Amino acid sequence: MLSRTADNLYWIARYMERAETAARLLEVGARIALLPTAVGYRSDWDSLLRASGNATGYAAKYGVPDQKAIESWLFFDRDNPNSVAACLTAARENGRIVRTALTTQVWDALNTAFQEMRQITARRDKAELSRLTDWVMKQAAMVRGAIDGTILRNDGFNFLNIGYYLERGDATARLMDVKYYVLLPRADYIGTGLDNDQWLMLLRALGAHRAFHWAYGGEVTSAKIAHFLILNPQSPRSLITCVAGLNNHLTRLAKAYGRETPAQAASAHLLAGLEGLSTDHIFDEGLHEFLTRFISESAALGAVIHDAYLSGDM
């Protein structure tokens, strides 16, 4: 497979997952805004922007955080490379470049998302936020389903999955970090009813609140939730699930190609690090510190994968 083709596939997956993350962020934000809180929504939305990783772009364009403007920035704004509209467009553009490596169903799903996005943008004033976020999840699921259902289990499939898992791990870490920024403005909230409400909201935004109860039962505690989202291999979005998925698809690549690269060693290292952890370790390090470290290690792994497979410079 051409390195450039592998790169395009990898980015289709990353952009689709990123669009979903932007939608989930919006959902978290919307739910927080509905809560009675001592903090007031202004700083909440500000925190959301910081977690999205592109607060400076927003500040340059809009200045003061404002709910409507932030919604627009995260959903419609093409000046924001991480907005839903920008991600769906980029995913489809990457798909158009590698039409030959996609099935009709996958292309159809990518193209439909893009075309519908254009229609939604045309009548954006009438759009309700909750319906928009639902719509994004649905489009993401359609693409994901078409990939799982119709793509050959070859190297292209591995590159798509590597893109998904890398982006998803990053997203879970960032969404949890909103919890740090938004949900725990003061240390004395920790362990209170308010704290737990907010954790639950995070689970809900990740589509995982029911799964959580099935997996743990009993009281909702921050330790259980951190375990669920970071260390539980049953959780579909936990960091360990994402890194294990990455590691699996890199291993399959090495097997198919009959050749190991530094990427396999790097992912195995990251996975081993998570497997040796407990929630106590994480809270000792500090949740925010841990998440920041994970985000940077995951980005470094992305760079190694790029050098080994996607750049074509071997």
Place this chain on the structure above:
Amino acid sequence: MTTYFNEMYDGGQVRPPYARLSDWMASMPADRRLEKQAEAEALFRRIGITFAVYGEGGDPDRLIPFDMFPRVFTGGEWAKLERGIKQRARALNAFLVDVYGRGEIVRAGRIPAHLVYQNEAFERAVVGFVPPKGVYSHIVGIDIVRTGPTDFYVLEDNCRTPSGVSYMLESREMMMRMFPDLFRENRIEPVDRYHELLRRTLASVAPAKCERDPTIVILTPGHYNSAYYEHSFLADLMGVELVEGADLFVDGAFVYMRTTQGPKRVDVIYRRIDDAFIDPLCFRPDSMLGIPGLMDVYRSGGVTICSAPGAGVADDKAVYTYVPEMVRFYLGEEPILNNVPTWKCAERDDLGHVLANLGDLVVKEVHGSGGYGMLVGPKSTKAEIEEFRARIVADPGNYIAQPTLALSTTPTFVEEGIAPRHVDLRPYCLVGEKIELVPGGMTRVALKDGSLVVNSSQGGGVKDTWVLAE
């Protein structure tokens, strides 16, 4: 008032190849037609067949309009066209091998030396080089118009990278999907062997140094190119990689592509980029699209480039007037297909005639394409004609003129129902070890009432082209 040949009718009678379509047309109420039209558009958009127009802005995913009313040839009509097209493709290739070799046709005084050797498309870098199997132009697109029941003219030859074949294939797909009954009632020759023939043609010209099953790639300028869809479509059908310049590199005597498993050798490059962008070391140092060193590998027989660099000298509009001479000179045959009479503004007598009759002529730039930079005299205002006159006088060598042909029409679905619209035809002749042609081509239709310009960049559409089995 010119009368135009309508391919469906002979006087008041429906011509035999259109007999069944006449019933079909009568049985199609307006609402069903609109429904089908919408269905076709939705299908095209879903598949992603779009056509971006250079410099127009607007919708980057504009669809090329598709007309559901097919254009039909009898088997007999096609047999003659096929012979004429293959003859022309053979002569054009013989000419290319000759002018980059001994130049016999020039020595014999059958074509002026300056037209060949001072032509912008003449490629000095390949002088003395004979490509595998002696083929320069592997895909020859020949634009043909019809003016009467038995009158066909070649409007121009495209020896470099003629586009549009995806429309031939997709129009057929679309028609078979939407109107399967038509294909049961009419015996229509299939065109779906095209990609297999193309692959075989490309494989047959693999370089001498290639001792295994040749690795073929399609080289595209990238996804911003208006024909990108076609490039990816053909790559997919043939099961070959679609590469950009940056995916290829030269190492020693061979060309390689960058893959996830390391470098892989490439033997045949079907390029859909211009000569100027093939190799920055050889042609344009400012090109970002080329592969440095590619021409050295090519000339030493390490890779085959299709069409061969330099093929453009045969499809220049000034050289065009000499193609009938080429047929006589190289093949010793009389041309089966006629040229349109052409005046070369570079020549004093011709220029005088052209300037005196601008209102009746079609004037084209010698190197122009896509319907840009041309004047259709009878359809132009006085001011437009005068403006064009100034351009011709300033640079006569850049223009040729032809009589305004009475292009045939075929029934076409338009807003008000069905109306005659002008059409042309581009078949795609494949030249490798053998010369092959699938029975069909791209029929372009000028959708604007009265318009004679069929180019998609100027509001033209496409139709399915049928050749009936005898």
